Amino acid sequence: MSGDNNWFTEIFAPSGSAFGLAITKKLDEVQSPFQHIEMFETTHFGNLMVIDGVIMLSSRDNFLYHEMLSHPVLFTHANPKNVVIIGGGDCGTLREVLKHPDVETVTQIDIDEQVTRMSEKYFPELCESNNDPRATLKFDDGIKFMREAAPESVDVIIVDSTDPIGPGEGLFNRAFYDSCRKALRHGGILVQQSESPLIHMPLLKDMRQAMQDVGFDSLQTLLFPQMVYPSGWWTCTMARKGETINGFREADAAAASFSTEYYNVAVHQAASAWPNFMKKALQNG
Amino acid sequence: MSGDNNWFTEIFAPSGSAFGLAITKKLDEVQSPFQHIEMFETTHFGNLMVIDGVIMLSSRDNFLYHEMLSHPVLFTHANPKNVVIIGGGDCGTLREVLKHPDVETVTQIDIDEQVTRMSEKYFPELCESNNDPRATLKFDDGIKFMREAAPESVDVIIVDSTDPIGPGEGLFNRAFYDSCRKALRHGGILVQQSESPLIHMPLLKDMRQAMQDVGFDSLQTLLFPQMVYPSGWWTCTMARKGETINGFREADAAAASFSTEYYNVAVHQAASAWPNFMKKALQNG
Numbered sequence: 001m002s003g004d005n006n007w008f009t010e011i012f013a014p015s016g017s018a019f020g021l022a023i024t025k026k027l028d029e030v031q032s033p034f035q036h037i038e039m040f041e042t043t044h045f046g047n048l049m050v051i052d053g054v055i056m057l058s059s060r061d062n063f064l065y066h067e068m069l070s071h072p073v074l075f076t077h078a079n080p081k082n083v084v085i086i087g088g089g090d091c092g093t094l095r096e097v098l099k100h101p102d103v104e105t106v107t108q109i110d111i112d113e114q115v116t117r118m119s120e121k122y123f124p125e126l127c128e129s130n131n132d133p134r135a136t137l138k139f140d141d142g143i144k145f146m147r148e149a150a151p152e153s154v155d156v157i158i159v160d161s162t163d164p165i166g167p168g169e170g171l172f173n174r175a176f177y178d179s180c181r182k183a184l185r186h187g188g189i190l191v192q193q194s195e196s197p198l199i200h201m202p203l204l205k206d207m208r209q210a211m212q213d214v215g216f217d218s219l220q221t222l223l224f225p226q227m228v229y230p231s232g233w234w235t236c237t238m239a240r241k242g243e244t245i246n247g248f249r250e251a252d253a254a255a256a257s258f259s260t261e262y263y264n265v266a267v268h269q270a271a272s273a274w275p276n277f278m279k280k281a282l283q284n285g
Numbered sequence: 286m287s288g289d290n291n292w293f294t295e296i297f298a299p300s301g302s303a304f305g306l307a308i309t310k311k312l313d314e315v316q317s318p319f320q321h322i323e324m325f326e327t328t329h330f331g332n333l334m335v336i337d338g339v340i341m342l343s344s345r346d347n348f349l350y351h352e353m354l355s356h357p358v359l360f361t362h363a364n365p366k367n368v369v370i371i372g373g374g375d376c377g378t379l380r381e382v383l384k385h386p387d388v389e390t391v392t393q394i395d396i397d398e399q400v401t402r403m404s405e406k407y408f409p410e411l412c413e414s415n416n417d418p419r420a421t422l423k424f425d426d427g428i429k430f431m432r433e434a435a436p437e438s439v440d441v442i443i444v445d446s447t448d449p450i451g452p453g454e455g456l457f458n459r460a461f462y463d464s465c466r467k468a469l470r471h472g473g474i475l476v477q478q479s480e481s482p483l484i485h486m487p488l489l490k491d492m493r494q495a496m497q498d499v500g501f502d503s504l505q506t507l508l509f510p511q512m513v514y515p516s517g518w519w520t521c522t523m524a525r526k527g528e529t530i531n532g533f534r535e536a537d538a539a540a541a542s543f544s545t546e547y548y549n550v551a552v553h554q555a556a557s558a559w560p561n562f563m564k565k566a567l568q569n570g
Contacts, residue, residue, distance in 0.1 A: 007303065009303070009305075011305075015329050015330075016306060016307035016327060016329035016330065017304070017305065017306055017307070017329070017330075017512075018292065018294070018304070018305035018306075018307075019302070019303070019304055019305075020294075020296075020302065020303035020304075020305070021302055021303075022301035022302070022303075042301060043301035044300050044301035044302070045300075045301065045302075061483065198346065198510070198512060223510075225483070225508075225510060225517060225518040226517075227302075227483060227516045227517055227518065231510075231512045231517060232510060232511075232512055232517015232518060233510040233512065233518075259561070260561055261560065261561055261562045262560040262561060262562065263560075263561070264558075264560070264561055264564075266558035266559070267558045267559075267560055267561075269555070269558065270554070270555030270556075270558035271555075272551075273551035273552045273554065273555035274551070274552075275547040275549070275552055276544070276545055276546055276547060276548070276549055276552075277546045277547065279549075
């Protein structure tokens with residue numbers, strides 16, 4: 001498929017696997033100061049954003065990831081008022097967060113403005129809430145932003161980043177997690193995309209260890225499908241400050257005033273069912 | 286990747302997607318009277334069986350599918366003694382079923398003996414129970430077998446087939462489901478792999494409708510990840526005769542004497558959490 005103009009193919013060398021989508025044309029591309037962003041029109045998955053050769057999202061299946069990075073954490077926190085999104089430049093996570101009427105402010109910090117400009121053009125549905133008065137979009141270094149954030153000023157931090165290589169690398173270490181923990185109020189929760197349970201277990205284990213090492217009191221890793229990411233199976237990990245992670249506001253989720261395509265109460269609960277191989281791999285962390 | 290000897294790539298045209306695994310060599314191939322069977326050695330997923338160009342299973346991830354096709358149905362039936370497997374020639378489902386000590390007989394009917402011969406050679410771990418005295422392996426037409434089965438003689442029928450094209454086609458229609466229902470005792474359950482929730486919804490809807498049309502009283506579609514199948518997300522559907530499908534023997538599953546890599550009580554319960562888009566699509570069936 002590679003070398004064939006009718007396909008975009010991502011080869012994931014660490015697991016010897018590849019995933020491709022049939023494309024009708026390349027819509028756009030830009031070399032930003034940080035990365036190479038390409039946009040394709042696919043035959044069956046709508047538009048496709050690729051950064052440095054790695055698939056970021058498609059129109060058709062991004063709802064899985066964006067909903068799972070937003071609603072479980074917001075319905076686990078008792079009263080999330082102030083939310084920070086690190087990364088998330090396509091604005092899909094921002095849109096989901098803003099569906100929660102009780103959220104008062106959402107600050108999104110993506111290092112690369114070009115990601116948002118591309119998304120406004122090719123994923124307008126994800127950017128439909130960008131002008132919500134509760135939203136602030138900053139284009140800056142998320143690591144620095146968290147390091148300089150006022151202590152105990154945030155309820156929920158969502159790290160919606162690329163993989164832990166390139167610009168995303170500094171978002172997967174103790175220094176960053178320590179900054180996040182300090183910025184969170186008591187009971188606050190950090191949630192971060194944490195790669196594939198099938199092919200990235202060492203990374204997931206390291207992430208969880210690092211979150212514990214900086215003093216987060218309780219963790220929960222959630223599983224969900226994501227067709228366009230390696231293995232088609234993905235996770236996010238929540239880390240809570242000062243309290244256990246068991247606080248799912250089931251009644252509030254059931255009574256939610258907004259609609260979702262994937263998320264619901266049963267899906268939320270199901271996402272924390274760990275397969276045996278995962279329990280075994282993470283039993284000491 | 287296609288045209289490159291270092292990859293095996295399956296293009297799934299109906300969704301404009303493709304999945305590939307890096308291979309080190311082709312191990313074997315045979316043209317049986319029914320289909321073309323190829324075996325590859327991959328770099329990261331062990332051995333890979335391909336039938337008529339479609340990926341069937343890899344050493345590394347087949348546990349997901351085989352466990353989910355076996356344990357949920359056997360822990361839902363109150364007392365499964367006599368089990369029939371239609372298809373399943375790689376013997377992975379058979380191995381899982383035989384882990385249940387209370388099962389007295391398992392009859393596997395795959396039309397193609399060459400699938401089993403290949404599996405014995407390249408997936409010996411899946412065939413380790415083939416000589417269990419409770420197991421009978423027949424190489425014959427599963428449709429005919431079910432049509433001629435004695436009425437009310439079977440507790441559980443597992444349809445572990447290829448896709449509904451080629452030899453597997455006749456396993457996805459009313460005539461076959463009617464034969465299965467007649468062969469089941471009261472409370473008996475048919476379970477069948479039912480493709481991807483993301484890209485095969487019309488097929489899943491038709492299957493469920495056909496199962497209801499022939500008189501099955503209650504259905505349950507379970508979801509699970511399966512990296513090597515299109516979209517990486519798969520389902521199986523249970524159809525029960527004479528009783529509702531709500532009979533999960535949770536205590537027995539929790540006390541199971543055997544080990545599994547994916548399946549456990551929480552995973553079983555989680556598998557029936559339907560996403561909103563699926564509820565909407567299947568609301569009338």
